[in-house]
Structure formats: structure tokens, C-alpha cells
Amino acid sequence: MSFIRNILNSRSSKDGNFFLQLQNILGFKPKNKSLYRKAFTHRSMNLKDKKGNPINYERLEFVGDAMLSSIIAAYLYGQVPHGDEGYLTKMRSKVVSREHLNELGKDLKLIDFVVSRISKSSFGDNIHGNLFESLIGAIYLDRGYSYCEKFIHKNVIIPYVDIETLEGKVISYKSLLIEWCQKEKKSFDYDVYEDTGKDELKHFSVKLSIDEKVIAKGRATSKKKAEEKASKRAFFAFQKQITKPI
Known part of the structure; x- marks a missing residue:
């Protein structure tokens, strides 16, 4: 008891x-x-x-x-x-x-x-x-x-x-980047592949090309996250052109 x-x-x-x-x-x-x-x-x-x-x-x-x-x-x-x-x-x-x-x-x-x-x-x-x-x-x-x-x-x-802070916050760098590419008539491609690293969780890597040139890479536990990482890096590479006043 x-x-x-x-x-x-x-x-x-x-x-x-x-x-x-x-x-x-x-x-x-x-x-x-x-x-x-x-x-x-x-x-x-x-x-x-x-x-x-x-x-x-x-x-x-x-x-x-x-x-x-x-x-x-x-x-x-x-x-x-x-x-x-x-x-x-x-x-x-x-x-x-x-x-x-x-x-x-x-x-x-x-x-x-x-x-x-x-x-x-x-x-x-x-x-x-x-x-x-x-x-x-x-x-x-x-x-x-x-x-x-x-x-x-x-x-x-x-x-x-x-x-004011929210107005300047980016939700999706991928959407922003694609919108800019389409507007500027630039070709883009997300080459996603399964990563063969030694991590416990499966990872995916992506190469983001714009006008057939690799601009950024990303790696994460999902395809979506990997694409977003690469997009964010590409965004900052082209930030001046993307955010320039019309």
C-alpha cells in the first residue's frame, strides 16, 4: 500500500x-x-x-x-x-x-x-x-x-x-524575390535536393539561381525553410535594386 x-x-x-x-x-x-x-x-x-x-x-x-x-x-x-x-x-x-x-x-x-x-x-x-x-x-x-x-x-x-515596425516587416523573402524577378523579367530557379549530412533530422539544401547564375544557397529541415533561407540571402544581395523608389 x-x-x-x-x-x-x-x-x-x-x-x-x-x-x-x-x-x-x-x-x-x-x-x-x-x-x-x-x-x-x-x-x-x-x-x-x-x-x-x-x-x-x-x-x-x-x-x-x-x-x-x-x-x-x-x-x-x-x-x-x-x-x-x-x-x-x-x-x-x-x-x-x-x-x-x-x-x-x-x-x-x-x-x-x-x-x-x-x-x-x-x-x-x-x-x-x-x-x-x-x-x-x-x-x-x-x-x-x-x-x-x-x-x-x-x-x-x-x-x-x-x-510602424510591422509595416516594414517581411513575411516571405521568397514571395518578395519572385515578385521582383517577375517585375524585372528575370528568370529564377530553386534547385532543391535532399542533403546527405550526418544530422539526426533529414535536411534539404537549395541553390537559388537568377538569370542562370547561382546567387544564394540555403539548408534547413524542410524544403520551404531552405528556399526561404536562400531567398533571404538573395534579397540582401539585391536589396538596393528591390527596394529602390519607383
Whole structure:
């Protein structure tokens, strides 16, 4: 009996530490604790509820994505009365970009809460943004819109949303570069190939050519990231021509 009691006490202690640390991030006490446990449960745990439905953060991530987008949209609508639909959409995209969400998740150290059968060192950068969105989803379902709005205002809008800075922020160097090449009637080509390095995770490399001349290279854990890296380097190589006044 003492052995079982020790196990239960250990679990209770871990659970208490989890919610104590989480409460410091949230700024309030959770009501439905199961939502927050689910918000940090990775699919590799292969857990299911009594009805056979999977228990992991992916569905909460979907809810959080929608809530974050709507709250940022409402904020921008109020802050930039002169902005048309296209402008507001572009500005919102900059706030909720995958890169930015990953930064937010890292700042809050959300990966420390993850329960997974996979080593944390094996996760890609997107795990940070995914967890941030799943946490927002849990907040909304647990406490409603007002708590969700306050959390986003405190952790996203106040520290990171500056209209002038956002206006000059580039979301995709690849899109910017392609747009410039098409405008200037320059040919471009992304030669992507699987890298045979010794990394644990598969890597891809890319050679970006403009007018049949290799301008930049990039290497990352996905084709998209490798292309973006090469595009960013190419952008700075041609920055004066791309950003010159019309």
C-alpha cells in the first residue's frame, strides 16, 4: 500500500508543479485542468479517451489559431482606421506568422511542459508555435473570450505589435524575390535536393539561381525553410535594386 501511495503522491506533486508554473504564465487559475493537460500532450503518447478519440494538442491548436487570428484582427481594425481589407490582412499575417508564433512559444518556454515519447531535441521549431496556439485554445474553452483576449493582449499585442515596425516587416523573402524577378523579367530557379549530412533530422539544401547564375544557397529541415533561407540571402544581395523608389 505504501508503494502505491508513493506513486500517487509523486503524480500529485508533478501535477501541482505543472499547474503552479502554468498559472504564472496564464495570470489566472485554470478551471478545467484537463484542457491544459491536453494542450501539452503530443500525439506520440498515443492516448485516447473512453470514446476512442485521440488526446493531444492538435484540435486545441485549431481553436487557438482561430481565436488568435480574430482577436488580432479586431485589434488592428480599431488601431488602423485607414487600413483597407488587404492592408489589415497583410498586417495580421505578420503578427500570426509561423516564425513569430514560434518566437512567442520559445519566450514562454512552453516546450518544458510537453509530454511526449519523442525527445524534445528532435522537434522542429514549429512545436513552439503549435503549443502557443493550443494553449490559447485551452484558455478560450476554459475561460471564454475575455480571458483569451487579455492573455493575447499581454503576451502578443503589448510586447510585439507595433504598427510602424510591422509595416516594414517581411513575411516571405521568397514571395518578395519572385515578385521582383517577375517585375524585372528575370528568370529564377530553386534547385532543391535532399542533403546527405550526418544530422539526426533529414535536411534539404537549395541553390537559388537568377538569370542562370547561382546567387544564394540555403539548408534547413524542410524544403520551404531552405528556399526561404536562400531567398533571404538573395534579397540582401539585391536589396538596393528591390527596394529602390519607383
